[in-house]
Amino acid sequence: MKIKAVTVNRFRGYSSPVTVQMDDLLVLVGRNDIGKSTILEALDIFFNEGKGCVKIDKDDINKDCLAQGQDCIEIGVEFTDLPADIVIDATNHTTLRDEYLLTSSGTLHVIKRYPNAGKEKVFIKANHPANPECADLLLKKNAELKKILEAGGFDCADKTKNSELRKAIWCGQANLQLSDCEIEVAKIDAKSIWEQLKAYMPLYTLFQSDRKNSDSDDEVQDPMRIAVREILGDPQIQADLAQVTDTVKARLEEVAQRTLQKLGEMNPAIANSLDPRLPDFTSLKWPDVFKNVSITGDDDIPINKRGSGVKRLVLISFFRAEAERRQNEASLPDIVYAIEEPETSQHPEHQRALTDALIALSEAPNTQVLLTTHSPEIVKRLKFENIILISDQTPERVSPVLEHELPYPSLNEVNFSAFGEASYEYHNELYGFIEAEGRLTEYKAGKPQRQYIRLRQDGSTVSQQIVLTEYIRHQIHHPENDQNVPFTAEELTESIEAMRLFLQV
Known part of the structure; x- marks a missing residue:
């Protein structure tokens, strides 16, 4: 899955909905404190759910909206390149199209809302049946679906599967009355579909420009952590880890049973009340096993203890290596690299090398690159279609830089508009x-x-x-x-x- 667009509303400096269209490479330009990093950090909140670089809090609510009693932050992402089908409950195959969970243009539009900057509520905005005879089928249980099926006199080959029941009911309608609506995914089958969709979503990793200097400084450690996440996502490694899990669980089960047997000899009542609970493979946090991976320098000095320029050189090298690898390997997971001000602490020559590496990386399959920058050097190496200007001069707040809209084609015009250069x-x-x-x-x-x-x-x-x-x-x-x-x-x-x-x- 790839990001087509992101929308933020009532989040920090954005008091009304603002939408940014994305391609394989997108560079946000504009003056300081105009809202460029806000877009990147909103995506971190959306994808990583507080486990990435950014945790949402009440200070993130737009102050004007809060004064008007509007305290619900909204972050929406529209996706393309969707999975062909989804498996619910291990064997129940269905598709987003069959479940009417796509927009009229065939995209998946997911909206997350955070009332008072608290726990998220997830919705899918779709062109969905509104006919009262077949509306809200995703919210109904198996018994309810069977009643609707029988009342309508529809045929269904497999009444044990909710997706087949829904399909039969929808196919039996003369007019579905499709219309745009929002479906809360916390309900019944919609929740199962959402859990499956999350597995198809791209990895999203944010490299921030200003970060505290500590032993766990993610600015440098993140490249290794991204590698861990990608490696652990390999199907063969997943199968190997599942086998390890099954072996460990079997042995733990033996230990638990022997313990309960001896406990039963002393107190049968307590022994009978106990039941060993062992985690499933999917609930294990394998990335945490490798959370201390790092790159160290001479005398085991962590890279993050070196100067800012050296730390950023590590990132340049990582992106160059990733560009080469992703160009040459197939079947890699979707990933989005989001980098704030990659030019930080870098000589102009290194800025140019980094820009070229990121452009090459964005051209690799299943890869998107999202940047913010204050560097005219970086802008001058881009194409017009890669650039979005963020300002407070228009109600839309964001605008693409189209070559034919300028009096003549020049990226110097972009640098003047964005940075006042x-x-x-x-x-x-x-x-x-x-x-x-x-x-x-x-x-x-x-x-x-x-x-x-x-x-x-x-x-x-x-x-x-x-x-x-x-x-x-x-x-x-x-x-x-x-x-x-x-x-x-x-x-x-x-x-x-x-x-x-x-x-x-």
Whole structure:
């Protein structure tokens, strides 16, 4: 299963529903404290249920919503690449389509709600039968389904399976009256279906940019823990672990029975009241057996005790290795790598290497990569379709960066919009575009002028009156001319904004 879209509502800075569409690679850009990391952390809460990097609490409720008495956080995820069928109770095969648990576009839409930031309630939003004769069948028990079947005079080959009963009832209706509705999965068969679906969901792992420096620092340990989760998910290893579990359970059963036998000789009443309970294989927490895996440096010094740059280099190497492995291996589990500000503590050269590794990783089968960044270096190596701009300037809060919506195709435009980066390169691009369009005279008309001292080839000078944009352009292209007062960063931004406004008009 792959993420198609994520929606957050009443969570931190998002007071109304905001939806972000996802592809194999998605990079969220925007200014500080605008809500980029909120999206990544909402997904961590959704997938890892408080056992990942983030635990939900009351401070996560949007303050404006809380003041209006709306305290229910909502996180919804829409999935594609769904499993062909689902097995309920070991032998009962069914499909999401047969159970009418898909949207009208054929996706699975799961919504988790957290009243007062407490225990989650899970819903599936689907195009589901609303006909009173066959509505809410997922909430009914076997005996109730049989009564509906008999009352309608429908045929069913296997009345022991609820999914077959539902299918027969639905097939017998002239009009199902399909409509969008929400089904709470805690009810009857819906709960069994949900438990099965969770096994198909992608692994989600979040690498945060700012984390305490401790021996269990997940920022560095997580790569190894992800490897543990993937390795333990291998069907052959699952079978081997199940065999180990059965052997241990058999021996424990023998110990328990011998103990109860001796207890019965002393006090039969107590012995008869006791029943040994041994856990099933599925309830055992195998990843915890390997929770202390780590990478250590010289003299057994944990990597997390090294500098931030070294720790991030470990991550770069991990992602490069994963990209290569996932490109070459088949039948790997779905996984989502979410990384906050991967450029942290890295030289620009390493930033470029990391970006290339993450792009390659996103191209591997069954893999999605989700980033936040403040790095223009990273943005410049991306495609427009990989970028989502988050701002507070529009009601939607998020917007894709579409190449044809810009006055000309430039990722410098994205960096200026997202980070306010006023670069010489961007200034040159804007000026060059206006010049190529033959509109320089129109652009300069009516703008205030200032004195610029031009340096001739023979070393003499001549004074000119030019607009700010030309003043800056001349200084960028003729740094050898020291006859003029250097322009300021504020003037560079002013000139860029003037050219952008001109092109927009």
